[in-house]
Amino acid sequence: MKVALKALLLLAGIGLASVAGVVIYVVGTGVSARDRPGAIETFVARNVRNAAIAWRARTLSNPVERAPEAVADGRAHFADHCAVCHGNDGSGETEMGQGLWPKPPDMRLGETQRLSDGELFYIIEQGIRFTGMPGFATGTPEGEADSWRLVHFIRHLPDITDAELEEMESLNPRSPAEIRQQMLEEQFLRGGERDAAVPAPPHAHPGGPHD
Amino acid sequence: MTRRSALSAILLLAAAPGRAWAHDGHAHRVLGTITARDEKHLELKTPTGETLSIAMNEKTSLLRGKRKADAAELKVGIRVVVDTGNGEAPLVAREVQLGVPAAQK
Numbered sequence: 001m002k003v004a005l006k007a008l009l010l011l012a013g014i015g016l017a018s019v020a021g022v023v024i025y026v027v028g029t030g031v032s033a034r035d036r037p038g039a040i041e042t043f044v045a046r047n048v049r050n051a052a053i054a055w056r057a058r059t060l061s062n063p064v065e066r067a068p069e070a071v072a073d074g075r076a077h078f079a080d081h082c083a084v085c086h087g088n089d090g091s092g093e094t095e096m097g098q099g100l101w102p103k104p105p106d107m108r109l110g111e112t113q114r115l116s117d118g119e120l121f122y123i124i125e126q127g128i129r130f131t132g133m134p135g136f137a138t139g140t141p142e143g144e145a146d147s148w149r150l151v152h153f154i155r156h157l158p159d160i161t162d163a164e165l166e167e168m169e170s171l172n173p174r175s176p177a178e179i180r181q182q183m184l185e186e187q188f189l190r191g192g193e194r195d196a197a198v199p200a201p202p203h204a205h206p207g208g209p210h211d
Numbered sequence: 212m213t214r215r216s217a218l219s220a221i222l223l224l225a226a227a228p229g230r231a232w233a234h235d236g237h238a239h240r241v242l243g244t245i246t247a248r249d250e251k252h253l254e255l256k257t258p259t260g261e262t263l264s265i266a267m268n269e270k271t272s273l274l275r276g277k278r279k280a281d282a283a284e285l286k287v288g289i290r291v292v293v294d295t296g297n298g299e300a301p302l303v304a305r306e307v308q309l310g311v312p313a314a315q316k
Contacts, residue, residue: 166277181240185292188242188258189310 033101045102046111052129053122060118064148066155074153075164077146079171085132088168090157100132108158120151239298241265244313245289253304255291265293265302275309288312 037045064070079088085097090107097104105112112120124147127135137143174182241263243255253265273280285291290310295302 185240185242185308189290189292189308191290191311191313 034099035101037102042102049123049128049131050119053119057118057122058116060116060121062117062121062148062151064145064152066152070149071152071156073146074149074151075156075168076171077150078153079168080173081136082150083168083172088165088172089160090154096132102131104132107154112154113158117148117151117155120154121147124150239295241293241295241302243291243293245285245287245291247287248285253285253291253293253307255293263302265295265304267304267307271304272306273309274306280307280309284309286312 078086083094085094085100086092086104086107087094087097090112092098092104092106094104107113115123121144123133125135125137125144127133136147241255241257243257243263245253246256246262247254251267253267255263255265257263273282273285275284285307290313292308292310293302293304294306294308296305
C-alpha cells in the first residue's frame with residue numbers, strides 16, 4: 001500500500017512539474033501564430049478537425065448539379081469571401097493566411113481534395129473551432145446552395161486557369177485606401193498630375209518608398 | 212517533435228479562437244517617370260522630385276494595362292508605377308505598370 005501511495009505521489013509530482021514547465025516555457029517564450037506548426041502538431045490538429053465533423057455530414061452528396069454556371073458562381077463567391085485568407089488559387093499563400101495558426105491548407109492538394117463533398121460543406125457551414133475558419137451557415141436554403149456551389153469550385157481548384165484567376169482579382173474585396181490608390185495610379189499613368197483631392201493611401205508612395 | 216510543437220499541440224484544445232492581423236507584407240508602389248534604364252535597372256524621377264534606382268530581375272513582370280508589355284517599351288520619359296514588394300532597400304521591381312510618356316515642359 002505504501003509503495004502504491006509513493007508511486008502515485010511520484011506520478012502526481014511529475015505531472016505537476018510538467019505542467020509548471022509548460023507554463024514557464026509559454027510565459028517565457030510566448031506562442032506566436034506566425035510559426036509554422038510541426039508535423040505532429042499538424043497531424044493532431046487535422047485529426048481533431050476531422051473528428052469534429054459530424055458523421056451524418058460525411059456522406060452528404062452535393063444536391064447542386066456541377067454545371068459551369070454553378071462553378072462560376074462558386075468562384076465569384078470564393079473571390080469575395082474566402083480568397084482573403086485562402087488566396088484565389090486556394091494555396092493559402094496570403095498575408096492573412098500566413099498570419100493564422102494553424103495556416104490554411106493548400107486546398108489544391110490531396111489533404112483537402114480527399115475530403116468528401118459533405119465534409120467540405122460541413123466545414124464551410126460550421127467552420128473549424130480554434131482556427132481562423134469561420135462558419136458561414138445562414139440556416140437558409142439559399143445559403144446552403146451557395147456553400148454547395150463553393151464545394152464545386154473547391155473541386156475545380158487544381159485545374160483553375162490564369163483567366164479565371166484574373167477574373168477573380170477583379171472580384172476580390174478592396175478597401176477604400178486600395179480604391180484610392182488605384183485611382184491615383186491610373187490617373188498618373190494616363191498623364192494626369194497628382195490630384196490633391198485624391199489623398200495618398202497609407203501604403204502608396206507617390207514620392208518614393210519612404211516619403 | 213520540437214518542444215514548441217509539443218506545447219502548441221497541448222494548447223490546441225485549450226486555446227481560445229483567435230486571429231492574427233499581420234501588418235507587414237503590404238505592396239509598396241512607386242510612381243515615377245523613367246529617366247534612365249539598362250537591362251537590370253530603372254532610374255525614376257518621382258512626382259516629388261526624388262530620384263530612385265530600382266533593380267529588375269527575371270521575375271519582374273512588365274504590364275501595360277492588363278496585357279504583358281515588352282522590355283523595349285520601357286523607354287526614358289515613360290510614366291510607370293512600380294510594385295517594389297516590401298519597399299525595403301535595395302528596391303527590386305516585382306511589377307512595372309507602364310503608362311504614357313510624361314508631358315514635355
